Amino acid sequence: MGIPERFTDITAKIAxxxxxxxxxxxxxxxARLIESLREVxxxxxxxxxxxxxxxxxxxxxxxxxxxAESAIIVHTWPELGQGKARFNTxxxxxxxxxxxxxxxxxxxxxxxxxxxxxxxxxxxVNPGTRIYLVQTPEGAKKYPFPSKR
Numbered sequence: 001m002g003i004p005e006r007f008t009d010i011t012a013k014i015a016x017x018x019x020x021x022x023x024x025x026x027x028x029x030x031a032r033l034i035e036s037l038r039e040v041x042x043x044x045x046x047x048x049x050x051x052x053x054x055x056x057x058x059x060x061x062x063x064x065x066x067x068a069e070s071a072i073i074v075h076t077w078p079e080l081g082q083g084k085a086r087f088n089t090x091x092x093x094x095x096x097x098x099x100x101x102x103x104x105x106x107x108x109x110x111x112x113x114x115x116x117x118x119x120x121x122x123x124x125v126n127p128g129t130r131i132y133l134v135q136t137p138e139g140a141k142k143y144p145f146p147s148k149r
Contacts, residue, residue: 012070013091014119015098017105021112021135022083027076028059036108037065037072043104046096069096083111102131106140 026032030053041048046067053063064073070092077084087105091098102116118129132143 011092013096013098015087015089015101015116015129016119017087017089017102017114017116019085019087019105019109019111019114020082022085022109024078024081024083026109027083027085028055028061028078030055030061030063033061033063033074033076037063037074039108040101040104041065041067041072043108044101067091069093085109098129102133103140106133106135111135 026036034051034053037051038048046069049066049068051063051065053061055061059078060076062073062075064071070090073088075086075088089098089101098116098118102114105111105116106114112135114131114133116129116131116133133140134143135141
């Protein structure tokens with residue numbers, strides 16, 4: 001059985017992006033996190049409509065941006081001490097794309113490495129959209145996506 005036709009007219013591009021080695025002070029500071037997320041949106045030429053963020057105790061922030069194109073949600077884990085965060089991004093605007101998004105996140109968040117996957121509405125990974133980036137002294141290097149999780 002396939003997806004019922006009544007749901008096929010609702011389409012979106014979905015991405016999950018995980019970072020490691022981001023600036024530690026950024027991940028537990030809602031004001032800095034908001035500005036960094038807005039900077040990523042600016043680099044992508046996406047339009048921010050509003051933002052929401054919640055700080056947890058003792059550490060951690062979850063929040064996001066409502067975009068004209070859809071939304072970016074970020075969850076941080078500063079308590080792990082490794083600069084970890086996960087971005088869930090959905091784009092509904094027909095012309096909105098993720099091209100350049102992994103590089104923008106790597107740059108703005110100053111992270112050491114990043115995994116990025118794009119999904120179809122049916123939950124399958126879109127071919128060719130798995131990206132593994134590592135920050136080196138020479139700049140960002142793209143590698144084949146690790147097969148083990």
